[in-house]
Amino acid sequence: MIPHIEQLMLEKLSGCISAEDDADLLQMMEAHPEFKTVYKELEQRLGEPVAQEYLAHLDEDALWLASRHKFKKHRSGKWMYAAAAGILLLGSSLLYYLQPRVKPATPGGIVLQLANGQQIDLSDTTKAGTLKVGTAEIHVSGKSVTYDAANGSAEMAMNVLRVPAGKDYKLVLADGTEVWMNAKSEIRFPMAFNGKTREVTVSGEAFFSVKQDPARPFIVHAGDVSVNVLGTAFNINAYASPRVALASGKVALKGKNSEQVIQLSPGYEAVYNQQLFSIDAFDKRNTLGWMEGKYYFRHATLKDIGAVINRWFDIEVEFDNTTAEKLDITGILTKQDGLNDFLDNLDKTTGIKYELKNGVLRFR
Template identity: 30%
Template sequence: MSYNEEQAYIEVLLIKKQLNEITPEELQQLEALLKANEEAVRQSHWFETKASQSIGDIKTLEVDDKWNHFQAQINGDQHPTRSRWWIRPYSIVAAAAVLGVVLLAMNQFFFQQPAAIDKIADQSSKSTANQVTLRLGNGTQVVLNQTGRQTVQAGDAQLVADNKTLNLAETKSEENSWNILEVPRKLDYKIKLPDGSSVHLNSASKLKFPLAFNSNKREVYIEGEAYFTVVEKAEVPFIVHTPAGDIQVLGTEFNVNTYATNVLKTALVSGSVRVNDKNNSTVLKPGEYLTCNEKGKKLSTLDTKSILSWRNGVYFFRNTPFREIADMIPRWFDIQVIIDDEELNNMPFTGQLDKSESLESFLAPIQYTSGINYTLRGKLLHIYK
């Protein structure tokens, strides 16, 4: 990306920021670009000052409609969707001044350098794709460091990230503020909730949680896989919502897996939980493993080594269909797996996969013992006979 392309894109983001139309992802892009470019920082101060002065008299502005209307005009749409703009009469000139700056920046960036948009967007998505992120209730997105200590302020609440763990002290403010902790492929992360309960998230997982629990119940939402250690509070039940059902807890340790669509897998280590799927309710005892899907439910004995070993960076599998192993590989190695021969899907395998070792060290023994072949090119893995 050339210097002019970068400057033009920074101007576009600054405009959207002034109009309160910038997304959290774009705001993070802007901050990263400014951090790497001292000249851009100086220009941004001047730009923001002038833009703020220009729009200072605008009383109420429906940003989404206005921005879409403006983009439609640029794209040559003579009949954009009708929208209501509430602006003071004497502010029309100010608004026009802002849009004039927008036009200059948009003309340079979109018309003169059309390929730059996709290039920068791709760079931006890659910048956070492999990092643990925290999206606060106000829309702010924060990248959590994997090392060192980091403090995040959310209203009156303070979150501290330290040693791959996000700690949230109990607070009585922001009870209705929901936040999302997202863990990408290849990584795992822990969070200590306001009541002292902890959650260990596996790769490719999300946890939605409040900054403070209310007095009647404690609720969180999970997608992916996580291990919960819940502080016992008999008078305040702990409820885990998943896409396939809910789990009600008093005080316990359990693992929940929702990777597969419409499938809820719950492993109870200690305590007691009630699993409410779409069809019925089941109370689990320690050492039980429940699988719920659209066809019904299956209760079995918990194989702790196979189900919980991911917390130590290892997957143990025993007579596991290769399809399940293939579904797990992308989450730990961030690659796409394609099984070219369907008959391999149900072939059972026993072994282990270590997250700290290379993928080849796992595939080579399988190739030697089973005759399965593979081709790994970039981030695409083909499996075939």
């Protein structure tokens, strides 16, 4: 919820809103049905015993002296007068009782956070179906979420999709762009793209298949790198230094603290490090294998593999000595076969010892 609108709602509920602000609020609620829904829920919460008890124990004189807000006295008298001061001054605590109650997302679940602060646990298969948010619709299934704002009038307020360790998920944006999210990744995106550009922000790793629209370039922000595309398929890995691998089409890359702009051709990747890009060919199997639950590695250190184990299996990885960290390994890790098979093979081929206990994998 936008703080200004939230404050107007609270002022209206307390009876201290000006005629001008009241008219503005009513107009906004008519234009955006989701605001009207929030207001009704706030009104309902205000009448609940727990909120009434909270307001009853406010020190209204102290609140009034501290507020410096010039409220108009409401016909219901001193109680509502103090309520307004309490709402505006102690909003962070009172809103705990007044704000729309949303069931907290399950820890470790895939979470979609809407612009109004509501969090939806996408890991809960009972949530499958269609959600109506203003003029937009969100279609939820077990493995993907799709935004539908075809009428072009949906709000551009930002949503956040968080994919935790051990999970992966697909997002279809309002323009039809498809985004596959790897574990421990996050994307910030608008409900609809109504501007001259289509912009999102990513952390972690994601593969984009961008819907072509020459009039509105698609821009992905990841760490210190911006990727500008029209209609393209590419992978972006921003767990550490941003790495962009182009599968098809063409992209232009720009560093945040650099004037350097480079273009990639399909089959090549760029890594941004110390304000410079380095370009090289990439192995599609190695770079995109994660989308099939496979991690191919060639001359990778066990420490690097440990980072993948942490993301894919939600397990903390620790090393008792630097020798184990630097161990050079070539092979494959798959989600389907599981971690135990990989560790057993690692022990047999390298002699490295490990202990997996209470969610912690320790190499000795």
